[in-house]
Amino acid sequence: MDTSAYFFDLLKIILPALIVAGAIYFLFQQFLEKEQQRRLIEMRLEASKTTLPLRLQALERVTMLLERITPNNLLVRVSSAGLSAADYHRLLLQEVRAEVEHNLSQQLYMQPETWAAVKQAQETVVNLISTQFRALPNPQEARGPELARRILESLMTDQPDPTAGALLAVKREAVAMF
Numbered sequence: 001m002d003t004s005a006y007f008f009d010l011l012k013i014i015l016p017a018l019i020v021a022g023a024i025y026f027l028f029q030q031f032l033e034k035e036q037q038r039r040l041i042e043m044r045l046e047a048s049k050t051t052l053p054l055r056l057q058a059l060e061r062v063t064m065l066l067e068r069i070t071p072n073n074l075l076v077r078v079s080s081a082g083l084s085a086a087d088y089h090r091l092l093l094q095e096v097r098a099e100v101e102h103n104l105s106q107q108l109y110m111q112p113e114t115w116a117a118v119k120q121a122q123e124t125v126v127n128l129i130s131t132q133f134r135a136l137p138n139p140q141e142a143r144g145p146e147l148a149r150r151i152l153e154s155l156m157t158d159q160p161d162p163t164a165g166a167l168l169a170v171k172r173e174a175v176a177m178f
Helices: 003-069 071-077 085-102 104-109 112-134 144-157 164-176
Strands: none
Touching: 003 071, 003 085, 003 104, 003 112, 003 164, 071 085, 071 112, 071 144, 085 104, 085 112, 085 144, 112 144, 112 164
């Protein structure tokens, strides 16, 4: 037998075997990639079943926080009766800070921009209360109801609700989850 004929016979056997092996390898590689993607999707779905309720609960709690530190609600909840303006000022600031500290962990479940809006709302409320306290004619002798009246007047005339923007950000994030 001729070596070139032997070589061609061998090539006739090996070449189709290599083509079939290459095709099988390619198909098997695609199958593994699809399987990996399917597993990743399943893991994400399982994770979302756990985290979605936590994220919604966090947004609910932050909404309550913002509602509680809204000056109108804060002034109704924290009575100024019998307190000096300085004591009432301190009590209001303490209440705002306590509300935020109580809900500090909720930022884990929120977008950083939303939490930044919440922090900005808190700072705006604190600044509003402090500004109105300092604007009293004689802050050390003034009474708590006078400070409460000035804060409410400021909200009605000068400033919009300091928590409205943060509430809108929280609502946008909640809507984006669905």
